[in-house]
Amino acid sequence: MATWQVRNEKQHPLSVVLKAMKNTRSRLGLFYVLLAFTALSLTLLELLPPMLLKRILDVNLKNGQIEQVWIAAFYYLAASMGSSIFAFAQTYLTTYIGQNILIDLRLLMAEHIAKLPMNYYNRTPVGEIMSYMSSDVDSVNTLFSSGLISGFTDMMKVFGIAMAMYVISPRLCFITLLSIPVLLIVANYFRKNILKAQMEIRKAVGKINTYLQELFNGIRIVKFYAKEDEYEKKFQTPLREHLKSIDHAAVFDSYFPCVMQTIKAIVIAAIVLLGAKTSDYDGTTVTIGSLAAFADLVSRLLSPVEALSQEFQTIQQAMAGLRRIVGFLGEEVEEKGKIQRLDNKFFVSEQGVSVTIRDISFGYAPDKLILKDVSLDIHEGKKVAIVGRTGAGKTSLMNLIAGLYKPHAGAISISGIDPYRLHATDRRKLIGIVPQSTHIFEGTLRENITLRDDRITQEEVEKAAKLVGLQDFIAALPDGYDTVIGVQGIKLSFGQSQLLSLARAVVCDPPVLLLDEPTSGMDALTEKVIFDAFRAIGNKRTIITISHRLSGVIDADEVYIMAAGKIVQSGSPDKLAGEKGWYSVFKQLEDLGWRLDV
Numbered sequence: 099m100a101t102w103q104v105r106n107e108k109q110h111p112l113s114v115v116l117k118a119m120k121n122t123r124s125r126l127g128l129f130y131v132l133l134a135f136t137a138l139s140l141t142l143l144e145l146l147p148p149m150l151l152k153r154i155l156d157v158n159l160k161n162g163q164i165e166q167v168w169i170a171a172f173y174y175l176a177a178s179m180g181s182s183i184f185a186f187a188q189t190y191l192t193t194y195i196g197q198n199i200l201i202d203l204r205l206l207m208a209e210h211i212a213k214l215p216m217n218y219y220n221r222t223p224v225g226e227i228m229s230y231m232s233s234d235v236d237s238v239n240t241l242f243s244s245g246l247i248s249g250f251t252d253m254m255k256v257f258g259i260a261m262a263m264y265v266i267s268p269r270l271c272f273i274t275l276l277s278i279p280v281l282l283i284v285a286n287y288f289r290k291n292i293l294k295a296q297m298e299i300r301k302a303v304g305k306i307n308t309y310l311q312e313l314f315n316g317i318r319i320v321k322f323y324a325k326e327d328e329y330e331k332k333f334q335t336p337l338r339e340h341l342k343s344i345d346h347a348a349v350f351d352s353y354f355p356c357v358m359q360t361i362k363a364i365v366i367a368a369i370v371l372l373g374a375k376t377s378d379y380d381g382t383t384v385t386i387g388s389l390a391a392f393a394d395l396v397s398r399l400l401s402p403v404e405a406l407s408q409e410f411q412t413i414q415q416a417m418a419g420l421r422r423i424v425g426f427l428g429e430e431v432e433e434k435g436k437i438q439r440l441d442n443k444f445f446v447s448e449q450g451v452s453v454t455i456r457d458i459s460f461g462y463a464p465d466k467l468i469l470k471d472v473s474l475d476i477h478e479g480k481k482v483a484i485v486g487r488t489g490a491g492k493t494s495l496m497n498l499i500a501g502l503y504k505p506h507a508g509a510i511s512i513s514g515i516d517p518y519r520l521h522a523t524d525r526r527k528l529i530g531i532v533p534q535s536t537h538i539f540e541g542t543l544r545e546n547i548t549l550r551d552d553r554i555t556q557e558e559v560e561k562a563a564k565l566v567g568l569q570d571f572i573a574a575l576p577d578g579y580d581t582v583i584g585v586q587g588i589k590l591s592f593g594q595s596q597l598l599s600l601a602r603a604v605v606c607d608p609p610v611l612l613l614d615e616p617t618s619g620m621d622a623l624t625e626k627v628i629f630d631a632f633r634a635i636g637n638k639r640t641i642i643t644i645s646h647r648l649s650g651v652i653d654a655d656e657v658y659i660m661a662a663g664k665i666v667q668s669g670s671p672d673k674l675a676g677e678k679g680w681y682s683v684f685k686q687l688e689d690l691g692w693r694l695d696v
């Protein structure tokens with residue numbers, strides 16, 4: 099499990115990577131040591147060929163030592179081959195270390211996703227989150243394969259080569275080093291612009307993902323209303339933005355190596371010119387061997403910088419991805435305070451549990467209240483209906499009772515437990531929830547009921563299916579509970595999906611059930627099947643049913659009428675039927691009896 103934390107999105111992106119490297123020290127310690135050894139060996143081997151070249155030209159050839167030339171040539175070859183072997187080891191080690199760090203990064207992001215508040219998901223498109231998890235993390239990979247660690251070894255090479263240059267000719271070394279500030283200024287200019295372009299690319303990719311997610315979620319509507327052409331046209335906007343930002347990045351990316359090549363050519367020409375004409379500070383003449391070795395060293399000095407330049411785009415891409423990841427990890431997580439757990443004593447009451455809601459206020463945005471001073475007292479094992487017109491705030495209230503959001507003011511207690519602070523793994527044991535529409539996950543019927551919770555036994559799954567009246571349907575399927583449902587499997591009807599959702603809610607036998615418009619849009623017979631299922635599971639459970647019509651709730655002991663985020667009337671159906679007010683208005687409008695006796 100990833101144990102490191104991101105303080106805030108303002109911290110430098112690389113500090114996250116360095117922290118990750120530190121964190122993997124104990125696991126990958128040997129690999130880091132091997133990598134350091136490889137990098138050092140590579141640097142030393144890099145210096146050997148030019149030194150040998152100098153010796154061949156200045157000593158061996160000058161003095162006619164042909165045998166020595168052979169020996170030097172052999173060492174030259176051995177050094178070049180050694181370089182290749184160490185370069186291979188370095189690539190392998192950096193990839194291995196990089197992949198391990200990426201696993202840690204993905205784990206950290208997955209942990210963060212679980213801790214983010216519901217409000218974050220309300221305001222962030224899913225496509226954007228998918229981009230963080232996929233393409234942004236992938237781009238960070240390049241930081242290891244072609245950036246950070248090879249950058250470090252390249253710096254070692256530059257240092258080693260500069261030392262060798264100094265030994266051969268301090269004057270020429272000085273002239274060469276003069277080019278470094280120019281290189282740095284040029285590189286910095288390109289770095290800034292490429293980074294900007296890469297951030298634009300990342301953003302454009304996020305927009306494309308968001309667009310595609312929206313399109314495929316609503317594909318039925320799009321097809322039904324024949325809106326394909328409009329969507330295709332709309333798709334052109336994010337695609338054009340993407341192309342524009344890629345084009346922007348490509349201009350800088352193509353220019354950079356050319357500029358570097360030109361600087362390299364100028365430095366080599368200056369060295370040859372100055373070196374051929376003059377002698378060094380101490381009066382010694384610059385020999386042909388020194389000059390040849392120097393030209394070779396200049397190439398070798400600039401080649402790490404050149405390599406960096408060629409991989410500049412990928413490094414900048416990684417930095418852009420990393421910056422977005424750091425921003426994502428800096429998103430404020432939910433501070434829930436002291437987390438509560440359920441112990442066995444909690445379930446001893448024969449009657450079930452009570453739900454007390456005291457003066458709660460709540461809104462999705464700080465300046466817009468959706469619920470205002472709402473209070474409800476629901477006694478153990480009672481069936482309560484919350485009725486109100488569309489947009490009255492019923493689902494928002496249910497989300498609060500389910501513990502998905504924290505009220506701005508007031509308190510909710512389920513027999514002493516605050517649902518918001520309840521430990522996530524205990525929530526299902528206390529509350530079952532049937533939302534307005536069921537989400538079917540890709541997988542088997544069993545997995546869809548248990549939600550891949552291995553602690554739930556097959557016996558409990560079968561009991562839940564039987565309770566909601568799904569067992570005959572499941573038994574008739576060739577693979578029974580192992581039948582795959584979802585996009586790649588068999589399709590369930592709306593009513594079957596709702597029954598499955600109910601089985602999912604009751605499989606852990608929770609004492610509280612929250613039902614949000616569970617039968618809306620169903621025909622009377624399917625509604626009866628669902629109502630029968632509710633009655634079967636209702637015994638000793640506290641059930642809160644939400645509906646925007648009176649016929650959508652059953653057997654209520656108490657009804658709360660909601661309007662514009664407030665409770666405007668409450669009482670037993672019989673009491674309310676005798677009063678003037680919202681209930682009788684609803685009743686008249688629907689002209690239906692309270693109890694459904696089909």
Ligand SMILES: Nc1ncnc2c1ncn2[C@@H]1O[C@H](COP(=O)(O)OP(=O)(O)OP(=O)(O)O)[C@@H](O)[C@H]1O
Pocket residue numbers: 220462463468486487488489490491492493494495645646
């Ligand atoms: N995730 C959200 N983010 C921001 N505002 C929201 C969100 N969900 C609901 N709202 C707003 O809160 C208000 C109440 O919505 P809510 O879904 O609670 O009403 P409801 O009574 O359940 O309606 P319905 O009967 O249509 O389901 C609405 O004005 C809605 O725009």
